[in-house]
Amino acid sequence: MMTQPADIALLTDLYELTMAQTYFHEEHNDHATFSLFIRKYPPNRGFFVSCGLEDVLRYLEEFRFSPGAIDQLHKTGIFSDDFLDYLKGLRFTGNVRAIPEGRLFFVDEPALEVTAPMIEAQIVETFIINQINLQTLIASKAARCVHAARGHGVVDFSLRRTQGTDAGMKVARASYIAGFTATSNVLAGVTYGIPLSGTMAHSFVSSYEHEIDAFHAFARNFPERSILLIETYDAITGAQKAIEVAREMAARGQSLQGVRIDSGDLLTIGREVRRILDEAGFHDVQIVGSGGLDEFDLEELSEKNASYDAYGVGTRIGVSGDAPWTDMAYKLVRYGERPVLKLSAGKVSLPDAKQVFRFVEAGQLHHDTIATYDEHMNDVEPLLKLVMANGHVTAPFPALPEIRERFRDEFARLDEKYKALEEPPAYPVLTSPNLKCLSEQIERHLVATELQPARQRVRELGES
């Protein structure tokens, strides 16, 4: 039911393995560099938050085909025995340069580059895109929410609606990096050390004959962390019952932590509930809002000074509802000594291994320049760091709070206009003259060698 880690090398596209067998038989296994980047922004996006690298590096370190996996491949009847023998001993021995998790990056910039023998670099493509696409997508979406909530806490409630179990885990991690305060996902909380948060469900309330009985029961059991869901029947009457419980708790020297509202007109109901709580003297009882919220709702609630202390967000964030994928590609940019690119309609790529330089002015991010990997720019930070050498990570993985802080610091230095929820301008990303020149040179060469002779052959064929 869950994917077994032992089988993970098989979690790849068939063509990665048929191409690999071809490379193997043809001895076409020089060092290759692949570049991972996003071709264009999803609607209304102006930045990406690098996320997913740790999973990729763990995968590469542990990469191997188990005897069971080899057996399964044998049974498909597609592969030759000598190739399967070769796969048994295959390990990832390459280098990885990457933009660290939590850093910002932009369209066309390589978030990661793999340099390894062609077979290794090819086979790992599918998993690398799968993980970095998802985690970057969610971290970027979550960052928009945190920004829109303007200091109010945002909690991940998405596990039930994430696209599968792996996404449930990665959404909790990615959204925490982007500044969420907690997750409802217990396994993610204990696995990643993310604070856990939760309230109660409508089912809890309706399982009791009277709503107030449900509130009493919960408060008896969790006097330190009771957040009562008050709109199973009606939010205002629910708030009144919550006040009764809060009074009883106060008499016992306890305090009600909060109430949650999960449906209806959140702005109006929240204000009314705040007023009722305040009038009863419960200024410290927090109000949590939830129910299909996304960053646009949070921004509206923030702008109108809504009465919520924190928000729980689920579905729309956990699947990045308005933009559930990025146009992420893992492209061969160099084979052996030869920089390469493709000319496919609308998908022309930049050749060769690269570096990204981030220019900062007066503490603010100013622009980036994509250059070839061997260019240097004085006093400008190169973003791609060597994170894996010869198949081994170059340093211990940073702790999650460190990545979270890295994001917070850099995001604070990004101009507000690029954080606009709707149609932000494009952050300036330049191409170095050197890279531009190389690109044009290769394009001319490809047009000359790959297109003209064939067009010539078309004519010949027509005449023959």
Add this chain to the structure above:
Amino acid sequence: MMTQPADIALLTDLYELTMAQTYFHEEHNDHATFSLFIRKYPPNRGFFVSCGLEDVLRYLEEFRFSPGAIDQLHKTGIFSDDFLDYLKGLRFTGNVRAIPEGRLFFVDEPALEVTAPMIEAQIVETFIINQINLQTLIASKAARCVHAARGHGVVDFSLRRTQGTDAGMKVARASYIAGFTATSNVLAGVTYGIPLSGTMAHSFVSSYEHEIDAFHAFARNFPERSILLIETYDAITGAQKAIEVAREMAARGQSLQGVRIDSGDLLTIGREVRRILDEAGFHDVQIVGSGGLDEFDLEELSEKNASYDAYGVGTRIGVSGDAPWTDMAYKLVRYGERPVLKLSAGKVSLPDAKQVFRFVEAGQLHHDTIATYDEHMNDVEPLLKLVMANGHVTAPFPALPEIRERFRDEFARLDEKYKALEEPPAYPVLTSPNLKCLSEQIERHLVATELQPARQRVRELGES
């Protein structure tokens, strides 16, 4: 990096466990029935394909908290020792009634009902929604593609862009149930017995100095299954090179299986490539189309009689791009002997355990009626079947081809209008008079007991 199956009981929302501890201490653990249903159609949807049940039943059969999981829960400091002791021995002992995988269902109809002691039925909520939401979403999306492709094969190429690894597996399975012919996902292929399919990547072509060298190399290695990607530089010149290779293969007594086009104006390029191939006498060389396709593209290509023999679909199907979630809920409908519902704004639910009856006329699906679980209707098929009794499945899981056939047969009996890609009419789903009456009765009771007294208290509080 991958979720360990041993930890899966922790893959739940925190509130499921805090509510469970409350139920435990309060001895509030009567049998409860929860009903899983979808509240409304995503945009442009007119049906759902039941999918995900096997994973849910396996989860329920294997459900337990490992010693390690108990230890992790202990460390959170949230739970009491007696409750954690209780969790150690907790198993799922309930019954499940469900609409079998591959069958159609519609808005408001329970796809699954769990009846179990309250604690068990509550804790499993998160995983059940997580799996059935995803798999039903994808099977329903994939069915739209198969329908739009009008007999042309559709292959799942989505693994790199699915939201995580679990989704990658489940998308392959769900889309195969809905009629896809194959998947590129090797692990899904060998795990579920789905035919594998694949061509080659642009990186394969560009790693060779000349495109034709790449084609030669692949054809040498896979003479039985060569599908050449012809538009790395230009589709027409690529097609000419493919013909050269096809001629050489023919001379060796082999035949080129096909070519793939992955970008540009697929309709026009496909026609031109077909013409070139036909003129060269290669009528049997297939053309595969891919590149960001969804069901709307497939319908347009079908309507214009495009030259493609098969399609590879990825991202937009693998994340259900236009509708990446369903509004699926798992609601308490009965506790002990008491049917329950909630009144939350816009989310009023139908009470009690249910049955769905499917009325067929002249072999065509005519309408469904949702009734209470103990109603009978002569000669009308009840859709919810008992699939788990006392924590054990009632029958071996059906084989995937059987589920696939079940879908195909029923889908053929659904009127075309409900399959429209845009704004299909709603399939008629009625509520039995009995259920309607029960619903109104409970609603009146709740308004009387839960709302009026509280409103009365509001007045009293105002006066005090």
